[in-house]
Amino acid sequence: MARRAAVWALGMAAWCAVAIASAATPARFAWPDGKRAAVSLAYDDALDSQLDNVIPALDKVGLKGSFYLQLSREPVNTRLAEWRAAAAEGHELGNHTLFHQCQASLPDRSWVEPQRNLDTTTKAQMADQVLLANTMLHAIDGKTARTLTVPCGDVHAQDGDYLPLVKQAFVGIKLGGGAVVPDMMALDPSAVPVEAPVGVTGKQLIAQVEEAGRKGTMVNFTFHGVGGDYLTVSNEAHAELLAYLAAHKDRYWTDTFLNLMTYVRQQQATQAKAP
Numbered sequence: 001m002a003r004r005a006a007v008w009a010l011g012m013a014a015w016c017a018v019a020i021a022s023a024a025t026p027a028r029f030a031w032p033d034g035k036r037a038a039v040s041l042a043y044d045d046a047l048d049s050q051l052d053n054v055i056p057a058l059d060k061v062g063l064k065g066s067f068y069l070q071l072s073r074e075p076v077n078t079r080l081a082e083w084r085a086a087a088a089e090g091h092e093l094g095n096h097t098l099f100h101q102c103q104a105s106l107p108d109r110s111w112v113e114p115q116r117n118l119d120t121t122t123k124a125q126m127a128d129q130v131l132l133a134n135t136m137l138h139a140i141d142g143k144t145a146r147t148l149t150v151p152c153g154d155v156h157a158q159d160g161d162y163l164p165l166v167k168q169a170f171v172g173i174k175l176g177g178g179a180v181v182p183d184m185m186a187l188d189p190s191a192v193p194v195e196a197p198v199g200v201t202g203k204q205l206i207a208q209v210e211e212a213g214r215k216g217t218m219v220n221f222t223f224h225g226v227g228g229d230y231l232t233v234s235n236e237a238h239a240e241l242l243a244y245l246a247a248h249k250d251r252y253w254t255d256t257f258l259n260l261m262t263y264v265r266q267q268q269a270t271q272a273k274a275p
Contacts (some may be wrong), residue, residue: 028216029184030267031253038218039209039245039254042066042174044096044149044196046073049228051082053235055091057226061246066257068096068149068222071136080140087141092256095137095148095170098129102152109152123157127165134169147257149174149194149222163190172261174220179208181217185271189261194220198231202240209244213251218260 031038041058043050046069058065067086069076076083087093104112105119118126134146146169153176155161167173167190179195181187197205205221212219227235245254253260 031216032263033253035253036251037209037212037216037253038260039212039252040066040194040218040220040257040260041242041254042068042094042149042194042220042222042257043226044068044222044224045070045100046076046083046096047225047229048075048079049225049232051075051079051086053227054223054238055082055086057235057239057242058091059089061242063242063245063254064090064092064256064259066092066094066147068094069137070096070100070151071098071133072100084140087143090256092147092258093137093141093143094257095130095133095146097126097151098133098136100151101126101129101154101157103154103156106152106154118154118157121157122159123162123165126157126162130162130166131169145171145258145262147172147174147261150176153177171258171265174222174257179219179221180212180215181220182215184217184264185268187264187268189265189268192220192261194222196222196224196231197233198224200233200237202237202244205237205241206244209241209252218264220257 041063043054043065046067050067054065067083069083083093099116101116101118101121102109102112103119104117130148137146138144148170150163150173155163155175163173171189172192173190174192174194177193179193181193208219223233223238224231226233226238245252
């Protein structure tokens with residue numbers, strides 16, 4: 001009898017351990033067509049190398065990217081027709097503000113110009129500029145739904161966090177904090193983690209995609225220069241990543257951040273209504 005009780009107790013302990021582990025592990029997110037994970041390829045600051053190198057590379061393998069335009073940058077003015085053509089081909093033009101304000105008070109920010117210092121810009125001023133940027137983007141691509149990448153991941157203006165004033169205008173907002181999302185159902189669409197790769201190899205980028213695949217979540221890359229400009233990733237590393245994604249379209253859904261976050265929001269809303 002004592003032996004039977006001991007076996008029963010061990011069985012219950014094992015069952016409890018499994019139950020606890022299951023509760024601690026997020027349920028696998030349902031991506032379309034049985035995909036394992038999603039991939040967002042994004043590019044910040046409206047750089048020449050993105051028009052020269054990135055868009056042709058994406059088009060060659062049939063993938064779509066998201067381009068976050070700092071609207072005061074010269075390549076927006078001088079190459080406006082090319083950005084408009086990219087949008088017409090299905091690439092996303094996202095909001096990266098008018099002037100790319102960052103906090104000069106933080107370490108290694110000597111490059112922040114005084115007139116573009118977030119520390120001396122009010123929340124209301126930032127909200128006005130971010131919403132005006134949406135209007136200017138609409139004039140370029142005719143779209144109304146939009147996503148935002150916060151410059152430097154900095155949200156604290158002179159008098160506090162400006163995001164609450166603008167977040168309702170966006171389907172998704174990238175803030176920084178790592179490439180791979182831990183849990184899709186717990187994800188705040190207004191605080192999506194993202195990583196800005198610099199000097200990495202194609203294999204390193206692919207490893208992060210595969211990590212997202214194991215977790216069933218998404219990986220968010222935001223590149224700057226590709227094969228040129230600054231904060232650069234080589235053309236070779238970028239092409240290796242694209243080739244891998246193109247060869248594994250059955251596993252990974254690579255699309256614009258706007259399309260991905262529209263789907264994520266729909267899934268989150270559906271799950272919230274479930275009994």
